[in-house]
Amino acid sequence: MEIEGIKIDSKFLKILSSKFEKKIQKIQKEVFKISNKEFNIASPKQLGEILYNDLKIADLKKTKKGGFATSASVLEDLAFKGHKFPQLILDWRQVSKLKNTYSDSLPEHINPKTKRVHTSFLLAATTTGRLASSDPNLQNIPIKSEDGRDIRKSFIAEKDHVLISADYNQIEMRILADLADVKELKKAFKKNEDIHSLTASQIFNTDIKKVNDDQRRKAKAINFGIIYGISQYGLAKQINVSNYEAEKFLNSYFAKFPEIKVYMDQTIKFCRKSGYVNNIFGRRSHFININDKNYNVRNFQERAAINAPIQGSAAEIMRLAMIRLDKKLTNQKTKMLLQIHDELIFETHKDEEKRISKMIIEEMSSVAKSDQHSFSIPLTVDLNTGENWGTLH
């Protein structure tokens, strides 16, 4: 399915590319100075040899195929221990990723007729029911770093138009609350509470108003981890605490939200028996290796089976919203341009911005309230507008 297409500012991207190139050159110089020789930083083999053999600053961590591991988490550990070299590699990777994957490549996707970038949305490419985006993938445009957000700023609206971004607030946690019938979570969403702060207050046994940033950050990691079926070991790595502490967090989490543990156990049990799981709307995800004799294969399938109804229900809600919005937007000066899983991007004429914004929020938040699928949690939608996708208000 190819849809409208979005305008990008290729001059701005060109400026970004040369800015990135300068950074890359500068970092390279420092890297070569430390390593005492020039090599291809992008070559995992050469980099690994320098890191492990020449500089001797890495413990022996290997990849699947037996090469030296140089992933970000390995390098971050080393950087944390005070080594300058790994941090330089991390910086180099970040900037060259932005340049190669985004600022250099996006302008090549501009359609000469429409002067816009048209992604392809794949409707049946995922196991959960999500869409996928390719050629180019516009579902992974950077936002987390400052330089990354600059890339996002190159996505712009036509003259006299603005971009609208509308996203579902915490949709997967809301679905988990509904799916597993989690009393405390449902209560919190009905009161529109900050869910990560609430989780923090529950597992750290403090008043919700006294939760600090670090506690909230850890609670957030746990909430996401739960959705993905994390282990105590994985959680410990993620939030940088001991295994013992991570185990304590998970225990008190399941004590406060016992229905979640029940949901997980039941989902796996059902999947072992049937080979599939259903989401709220009846879409099936198949996991035929759920009973595999190999521990890794089996555990991987179990985590995926826990996650699929949650991710899949969210995907389904978004699909329904898109269908409703598509109908509502016929004969309007507003086009639906992008879907990024829980977010929709529209381009609208300033004349109808207010009215359309109201309509989008109404349609998206009421989509799972119909007779066929009564959803026990309110869905809230955050909507922002702006001249570009990087700066929205």
Add this chain to the structure above:
DNA sequence: GGTTCCAGCGCG
């Protein structure tokens, strides 16, 4: 010239 795999990393 091309294909396929891997490691790595961008996003939700």
Add this chain to the structure above:
DNA sequence: AAAGCGCGCTGGAACC
């Protein structure tokens, strides 16, 4: 023994 779900794109490496 491994350790967090779902994707697509990139450059390197191995091979035809």
